[in-house]
Amino acid sequence: MDETTINAAKKRFGNSNKKSFAFDVLTLTGGTTLAQILTILSVPVLTRLYQPENFGVWALYSSITSIISVIICMRYEYAIMLPESDEDAINLLGVSFLAIGVVTGLTLAIIWFFRESIISILNSPQIGNYLWLVPLFVLVNGIFLALNGWNSRTKLFRRLSFSRISSSVSTIATQIIIGIFDKKSPTGLITGSVTGQSVATFILAGQIWRDDRSLIRKSLNWKKMYEVLKRYRKFPLVDSFSALMNSISWQLPAFLLAAFFSPAIVGFYSIGFRLLQMPMSLIGSSISQVFFQRASRAASSGNLSVLAENVFKILVIIGMFPILVLTIVGSDVFTVVFGKAWAEAGIYTQILGFWAFVWFISSPLTGIYLVVEEYDFGFRYNFINLATRFLSLIIGGFLGSARTALILFSISGIVVYGYMCLKMMSYSGVKISRTLKIVFSNFILFIPAGIILAVLEIRETNPILIVAFSGVLICFYYLYILKTDTNVKKIIREFDLEGKSLKISILGKVPKS
Template identity: 40%
Template structure:
């Protein structure tokens, strides 16, 4: 055990960028794997209707979570003084309390009408629990960014594992012993939220309560409320547009085409984004406070370009191999009826690649106080997706929509990268040069699968060549993951 710890500390020094990323990714991966493992159990304890009500509940909560703290939580990382950050944390908790109470009033007045509007009368009763879920979500968001500021990433990884573990145990127990229906799924989710957020709050209070005793006062709360007003004025709307731009795709695909098309898109998008979100989300969370420190120290350009290079090097070859092999891969793993989802993935991959690069770097918008520009980029993303969906819908060609969604997404997310580089004075020639260099280095790993595809060697040999190429890439480039 000591030898392993010594090796780990040598390869991933405590406090290093990659060690912190690995800590977050480990917690998230374990937590997600747990939910995947219990899925076969839950499907035997709960009906599709139960899962439908649960999915609707979490979707509503996901939208409301954007407004829980009016996005002031994102500002917690930014102040130079911990005293100002502590006041922002308390401000977020106060705003979250008010937001939750307002939602409670709306639920009391309109829950039945809202449930009928959604064509889901069964959810009416469970909407009573929405304010509590929203308060727990907002509290976590505030504590999450406080812990990010303090670089307490192990604390956050444990929180994720705690939430999913308690959720899993409660949902299984409720379904097996109480036959609780949708209430078992929703209750399990809330129990996981409460346990994890409560534990995180206790750790923050136990370890850092002195900072709050000496820092909080009404004048300071008012000062940070005004100083960081761009977050509710611009970032809030940018995030709402971002959520809307993702939600509108399955809605309009379902309007113009069959539910099967929505299913193909949903599966393909999920397979692409889940691993990328785990890696990209961890990198973004670690990069945010470092970027803020780098701005103060005058080396933001260097740290941002280093992260850009790492993201390109990590994402290019795996996504290119997935794009090449997706139809055959989906047929093998999910069944031949899902080959169309693999075809969608081919064209969505370029969008996801540039999103993977730009999303962690987008925290530079906050560091450089460029929230208006973030709002503009999300407006462009939303409008382009609406335009493509309407155009393709009237043409009556689902693959046309997927191709142009991929193209528009790639252009806009690359535009975000371009703007971020421009703001911090990184020459665009340098960015293009690195992309070309990495594309040339990626070519050998991609050529073998393409060759087998062209000579039609058969599905098995072709997919083995993809796995071989990916394995060789990971072995040869393993140093990327330890820098």
């Protein structure tokens, strides 16, 4: 993106509606929270319907579709938020749809001609039965991503929340119903994913077409599409390669664990990682989506450091305590909730726990390097991330130990994401010493609870009691934070005020000045 593009974004976001950062984040997470809760509650049911190797095949399928989905729109979906005029944004939406058609066609051709090679590389004959669903999923998901780009521009986050709830319900229902009748294959898991994404896309598309079809019809034309395609060509030429490397680095564990070990090992990893990622991703992705808008405005007004520090504090407060608890008691949690057959997944969760926390506090801040126009950072960072992850997993694979592979993977992630986090805070004007102080001050709060849990583990206390006690500790921690932390109180106060304003607006009343 050039300077003109960034300035246009700053101007647009600076003049957008004046709702608080907290209100936008909580609006976006409101419906999504319900969707994630439903998904988490479904996991104990699914783990009793499907075997670990079924989850492994599903994880491989999801990894393939995730990598392709990153470039399905050639990154033009992110450009939709940047133009000052809605006409340019609509034509970027059109360009995104053209990219979806091209990439889907290429995906279909690759699977048609290289199906056997893909099966051989992944060391999973079962995946061959489901490769034909890959082009369908990336097509539907690509449409969703493009429409979500427009939805983010219009800041109608409730549309997205509703579509996510619908997706979660339809995914879970499909997976459970098929799983009851077919427990020996991953058909239900994969079909559920396709069904859920299709429902979400259909609902979001219907709402956007209902509200914006006149603007879309009036604005779309081939000449304008060609103009915006050239103007924002850096997205497919530069950002797509960076994003592709990042996506591949995320999916490497599934691919390499399958190649060196078995789909069952991939299944243990996928469940452990899934339960770590879901709650973290729920909050982090919503904060990230709103943060980019607010960071653009804050940079132009000279308040980026204040915004970045406040968001970082909230991320640390939310994520550190529960993740560290899970790092100690993860194996017990999986044994109690999912059964003894899934204890290995709990150990993987313990190994990956602190890495997940570092990822959580750093990932929402990545938009800072775009705001301050340090475009080369993303490419360099993603290259290092991919290389270190690949080496970690390869070394563990040759040593013949999945746990060793994941330990090395976790250590490399902590180092790389930790560096990225400090760099983003530095770009925003927050000193490294200040950043570290925020982390350590919150870690001190965990020490008493950590000691108690460690003693219970050493004494081999009943897992049910350990899990129950851990839940109580987490509840007490959040209650303490709600009562004592000024940043959290401020966010709740802002959300309450915005909620009252929204209620007054809906009722048609004008507040007294």
